[in-house]
Amino acid sequence: MSSSQYTLTAQELDILSSKAIAAKAMAYCPYSKFRVGACILTQSGEYIVGANVENASYPVGTCAERVAFGSAVVAGHHDFKAVAIATDTDPPASPCGMCRQFMNEFTAPSFPVYMYGSGRNYTLKTMRELLPDSFGPDDFGGEKVPSP
Ligand code: THU
DSSP: OGGGOOOHHHHHHHHHHHHHHGGGOOOBBBOOOOOEEEEEEETTTTTEEOBBOOSSSSGGGGGGHHHHHHHHHHOOOOOOEEEEEEEEESSSOOOOOOHHHHHTOOOTTTOOEEOOOOOSEEEEEEHHHHHHHOOGGGGGOOOOOOOO
C-alpha cells in the first residue's frame, strides 16, 4: 500500500475490524445463514457498519458492503480510508462482483479492503486487485449531476 491516505494506525484497524466482526450479528440471513459484516472508516474518522439483509425473494437481498457504503453515502460521506469485511469462513470470503463495482464508485485503485474470517487474521487486497480494468465514474461519458 503506497498511498498514505490509506495508511491505518493499529488502533484504527483494531476498531475497524472489531466493528466489522460485530456487525455480523446484525445480518438478516435466514435463507443462506451466511453472515457478513462490514465496516467503513471515512477520511473524517467515522466508522459506518453494514450487514447482509436477505429477502424471501432471493435476488432482492443486499450484501453487507452495499448496505455499509449506501449508509455512508447517505450520511454525507464520499471519502473513505478503508473497509473491513467479515464472514465466518476461512479463508475469508472476498466481496462479490456486484459489491466490487459498487465500492469502485467511491474508492481509488489503491483503496484497501481488509477481509476477515473466523479469527483476527486478515487478507488485504486493493480495489485494483479486486477489480482490475474497472469501469468507474471517470469512464462515464455523460455529464454528472453534482452532489448536493
Ligand atoms: N454476501 C455479502 O454480504 N457480501 C458479499 O460480498 C458476498 C455475499 C451475502 C449475500 C447473501 O446474503 C449471503 O452473503 C450469501 O450469498
